Amino acid sequence: MTDDPHGETHLDGNAAAGTLAELFTFDVTVAVGRCAGCGRVSTVADTRSYLDGPGMVVRCTGCDSVLLRVVSSPERTWLDLRGLAYLEVDHVTEG
């Protein structure tokens, strides 16, 4: 834990890693996201993706804003999600 100047405590990002790892194993096709541009809520299936550029770009069907960008080098991948106001992912139910 780290004390910050406001007397609050927070954990470093490793504490979030478990949660994030869990999130990013989801079946993205059933996730729902909100466009930070126009507010449209849609599934991945209901977006427009451009795969033949220098990276992958997923755009909003409503306003063409960029929802997310993915660039991969041989060593690593970058993910930019600033075009998404949120991403909603259902918990996996067993059975």
Add this chain to the structure above:
Amino acid sequence: MGLISRGFTGRRREGAEDLPPGQYLTHDFPVLAAGPTQRVPTDDWKFTITTETGARHEWDWAAFTALPRDEVTVDLHCVTRWSKLHTDWEGVSLDTLLADVETSAHYALVESYGGYTTNLPLEDLTDGQAWVAFRYDGEDLDPEHGGPARLLVPHLYLWKSAKWVRGITLSDHDEPGFWESVGYHNYGDPWREQRYWE
């Protein structure tokens, strides 16, 4: 044994000696898209240079195409590894467009119709290194390739040569563009193979 390497036969693949590291030669002109093709009628087209003080210099299509134009033959190097050599363009040099622009800014953010951006040092746009090109191979530039006009900065990877260019904002601060903000190299020199963030 028995294999003679190409390097010793005196015969090389066409153009291979002219290619930056990691590139292969192509003869067609691949279209790379990060979004929908913009179709900007020349009646609506404007090109604007905005300086760090907010001063604006604007050209409509008639004013832009009345400027002195250069015919240039340049090599294109795309970060997706294809290179195309000896391509013929017509365009207006950035030296011409910047001639009456007073600035002491060091950085340029290039903006396109459709929202694409790319950044580069202003010094890479001057001294005969960059054009706003509007004809390719003797024809008006197709929208698929960035027409009516695109930036042409052939000494950097092709993502810097923004299609459907609409303006350039000059600034004292470097602001990463569309690809530069998500993994692609801030400068993008193909000869130094500056593809990704280091």
